Amino acid sequence: MSRSGRDPDKRVRKxxxxxxxxxxxxxxxxxxxxxxxxxxxxxxxxxxxKLLELDERFSILSKASRVVDLGIAPGGWAxxxxxxxxxxxxxxxxxxETEPIDGVTILLMDFMDDAAPARxxxxxxxxxxxxxxDMAANTVGHKQTDHLRTxxxxxxxxxxxxxxxxxxxxxxxxxxxxxxxxxxLTLLKKHFTTVKHxxxxxxxxxxxxxxxxxxxxxxxx
Numbered sequence: 001m002s003r004s005g006r007d008p009d010k011r012v013r014k015x016x017x018x019x020x021x022x023x024x025x026x027x028x029x030x031x032x033x034x035x036x037x038x039x040x041x042x043x044x045x046x047x048x049x050k051l052l053e054l055d056e057r058f059s060i061l062s063k064a065s066r067v068v069d070l071g072i073a074p075g076g077w078a079x080x081x082x083x084x085x086x087x088x089x090x091x092x093x094x095x096x097e098t099e100p101i102d103g104v105t106i107l108l109m110d111f112m113d114d115a116a117p118a119r120x121x122x123x124x125x126x127x128x129x130x131x132x133x134d135m136a137a138n139t140v141g142h143k144q145t146d147h148l149r150t151x152x153x154x155x156x157x158x159x160x161x162x163x164x165x166x167x168x169x170x171x172x173x174x175x176x177x178x179x180x181x182x183x184x185l186t187l188l189k190k191h192f193t194t195v196k197h198x199x200x201x202x203x204x205x206x207x208x209x210x211x212x213x214x215x216x217x218x219x220x221x
Contacts, residue, residue, distance in 0.1 A: 048076035053200035071135030091123035177208035
């Protein structure tokens with residue numbers, strides 16, 4: 001403890017076995033108050049607070065009864081839904097293995113697989129009233145390519161929401177700096193009553209992530 005009463009930042013030593021980017025990531029994790037809070041509160045990731053903060057602002061979970069969690073791993077968002085809406089049906093999907101969560105159906109598969117949408121729908125007792133996506137493509141280090149790949153996932157998630165949501169439902173998805181692409185934003189505005197962008201406090205200041213929140217699904221033509 002420093003004389004000021006604050007914990008000094010922890011520093012990770014350089015190592016031949018660890019890349020510089022890995023060292024900086026580990027150092028950031030060790031000093032991140034949201035990471036520490038997540039451990040104390042029993043959440044699997046700091047991302048849980050992003051959903052909590054978005055819910056506080058937009059009441060995303062207030063009436064959720066059937067929820068699809070795209071990119072569920074490690075499970076922080078699903079934990080929040082279970083906490084806020086314990087009777088809600090929840091199904092999640094991810095390429096990465098996710099430890100079981102009581103009351104949550106987890107599919108280990110690629111959301112972009114042609115069979116994924118039907119599997120997700122079959123796991124719920126009726127159409128979802130909330131589709132949420134924290135998916136992001138694996139980065140390759142080229143900013144424009146990384147942006148296009150992630151926005152491709154967002155677009156696929158949006159179409160899934162439009163094709164499956166119950167009337168009045170909501171769609172929440174992670175996007176990158178610059179917000180939702182113009183064509184996708186037009187699509188969402190056509191199908192939802194309100195479409196807004198937000199950067200919850202739990203998102204790191206240096207992060208390029210934002211979230212698009214589309215509410216009041218108008219239904220399919």
